[in-house]
Amino acid sequence: MEVKIRKATAGDAKGIARVHVDAWKSTYRGLVSNEYLDSLSYESREQMWAKVIDSNKQTSEDFIIVACDGNEIAGFAAGGRSRDSADKFEGEIGAIYILEHYQRMGIGRRLMSAAVGHLFDAGIASMIIWVLRENNNAIRFYESLGGKLVGTKEMKIGDRFHTIVGYGWDVLEYQFKEWNKR
Numbered sequence: 597m598e599v600k601i602r603k604a605t606a607g608d609a610k611g612i613a614r615v616h617v618d619a620w621k622s623t624y625r626g627l628v629s630n631e632y633l634d635s636l637s638y639e640s641r642e643q644m645w646a647k648v649i650d651s652n653k654q655t656s657e658d659f660i661i662v663a664c665d666g667n668e669i670a671g672f673a674a675g676g677r678s679r680d681s682a683d684k685f686e687g688e689i690g691a692i693y694i695l696e697h698y699q700r701m702g703i704g705r706r707l708m709s710a711a712v713g714h715l716f717d718a719g720i721a722s723m724i725i726w727v728l729r730e731n732n733n734a735i736r737f738y739e740s741l742g743g744k745l746v747g748t749k750e751m752k753i754g755d756r757f758h759t760i761v762g763y764g765w766d767v768l769e770y771q772f773k774e775w776n777k778r
């Protein structure tokens with residue numbers, strides 16, 4: 597298996613949507629409401645990602661990066677400038693998802709490295725990622741990459757409020773070099 601990391605193109609919306617919906621269902625079952633998870637559909641996510649890709653969202657700051665195993669999209673990461681100015685971190689990874697059977701093979705680290713490289717090239721020096729407080733696996737992943745717990749807030753998913761925790765990185769140049777050494 598040779599997984600390649602590259603920028604997303606218009607034809608990737610379907611594969612990204614599949615990863616998004618499947619990873620939400622396998623990760624968040626029991627953490628967020630079943631009604632919300634059951635309402636997620638490939639079609640609506642595909643439309644959403646197609647719009648994001650097509651409407652030139654991939655500016656010099658914004659990015660969508662995919663991990664491909666042949667024609668299959670195994671995972672993706674998306675982000676850009678931080679969506680919340682209160683965060684005090686310039687950049688943000690808003691989504692990073694990998695299909696369950698591709699997890700824990702180093703793809704997440706490679707996607708993070710590509711995302712950080714993109715932000716760094718765009719002149720963005722720090723970044724934050726928000727994660728559901730109960731998502732222990734993702735929290736261990738961020739901690740293993742040097743992320744520090746920097747905040748907590750509430751987010752509505754479906755009809756319920758959930759606590760999300762922010763993991764921050766201060767100096768992306770340093771992270772970029774460190775992760776690429778491995």
Ligand SMILES: CC(C)(COP(=O)(O)OP(=O)(O)OC[C@H]1O[C@@H](n2cnc3c(N)ncnc32)[C@H](O)[C@@H]1OP(=O)(O)O)[C@@H](O)C(=O)NCCC(=O)NCCS
Pocket residue numbers: 619623692693694695698699700701702703704705706726727728731733734736737738740741
């Ligand atoms: C979280 C996620 C992005 C991590 O990507 P990944 O490819 O599985 O992780 P990697 O293989 O690159 O792991 C890198 C390091 O992170 C740590 N790590 C990753 N997953 C871990 C886990 N489940 N438990 C403990 N440590 C973990 C380890 O130190 C690992 O290094 P090692 O395998 O050499 O020990 C991926 O598992 C995923 O998509 N999970 C489901 C969706 C999700 O939770 N997304 C985040 C939403 S905020």
